[in-house]
Amino acid sequence: xxxxxxxxxxxxxxxxQEARLRxxxxxxxxxxxxxxxxxxxxxxxxxxLQKENIIDESGMPKERFSAEFPKEGPSILRIQxxxxxxxxxxxxxxxxxxxxxxxxxxxxxxxRLTVT
Amino acid sequence: xENVEQHPSTLSVQEGDSAVIKCTYSDSxxxxxxxxxQELGKRPxxxxxxxxxxxxxxxxxxxxxxxxxxxHFSLHITETQPExxxxxxxxxxxxxxxxxxxxxxxxxxxxA
Numbered sequence: 001x002x003x004x005x006x007x008x009x010x011x012x013x014x015x016x017q018e019a020r021l022r023x024x025x026x027x028x029x030x031x032x033x034x035x036x037x038x039x040x041x042x043x044x045x046x047x048x049l050q051k052e053n054i055i056d057e058s059g060m061p062k063e064r065f066s067a068e069f070p071k072e073g074p075s076i077l078r079i080q081x082x083x084x085x086x087x088x089x090x091x092x093x094x095x096x097x098x099x100x101x102x103x104x105x106x107x108x109x110x111x112r113l114t115v116t
Numbered sequence: 117x118e119n120v121e122q123h124p125s126t127l128s129v130q131e132g133d134s135a136v137i138k139c140t141y142s143d144s145x146x147x148x149x150x151x152x153x154q155e156l157g158k159r160p161x162x163x164x165x166x167x168x169x170x171x172x173x174x175x176x177x178x179x180x181x182x183x184x185x186x187x188h189f190s191l192h193i194t195e196t197q198p199e200x201x202x203x204x205x206x207x208x209x210x211x212x213x214x215x216x217x218x219x220x221x222x223x224x225x226x227x228a
Contacts, residue, residue: 041221043205043218058215104150105216106162107161
């Protein structure tokens with residue numbers, strides 16, 4: 001039973017380029033969350049999605065950032081026109097979303113974005 | 117929104133001793149409190165969690181206690197081992213609001 005998968009694991013982008021981060025939830029999980037972790041800091045919530053729906057994007061910057069979770073395929077976090085301040089580890093988590101254990105979120109290995 | 121504070125930020129213990137990490141939360145509607153362990157460069161791993169209808173939960177050498185009145189919860193690690201060295205994060209969320217609010221983390225170092 002594969003866990004949460006993220007790719008790429010490391011991503012280097014120059015200022016002004018676009019970054020696309022992918023996340024495949026655990027089998028049987030229909031809820032996906034994206035968190036950002038700056039060096040030596042805690043995790044900050046960005047966005048919560050279900051299939052084809054954004055449920056809560058209150059933690060995501062209004063400009064340059066977008067997220068989707070299509071009917072088929074992985075969830076994607078997209079950062080346009082990256083700046084140095086976007087350098088961080090981006091973690092995806094998934095949960096069942098209903099019934100017993102629905103609160104439990106399991107994290108992927110993260111994508112470490114470096115903006116040069 | 118929910119605000120979670122975590123103390124201490126660093127903790128050094130002798131192997132075999134106990135480690136205690138404390139967190140407080142601000143929103144009385146919060147009802148789910150997980151703890152994650154993160155080793156350097158790795159993913160956060162869920163190690164134990166507690167729901168608001170329970171005051172204490174134990175799993176081998178780790179235990180979590182919850183005081184809803186005071187709005188704080190704690191992680192206890194007994195008989196610490198070198199492999200317990202990591203950053204530990206507490207978190208909280210509330211019913212129907214699935215996003216987790218995390219504490220800033222505690223770096224635990226177990227000295228051999």
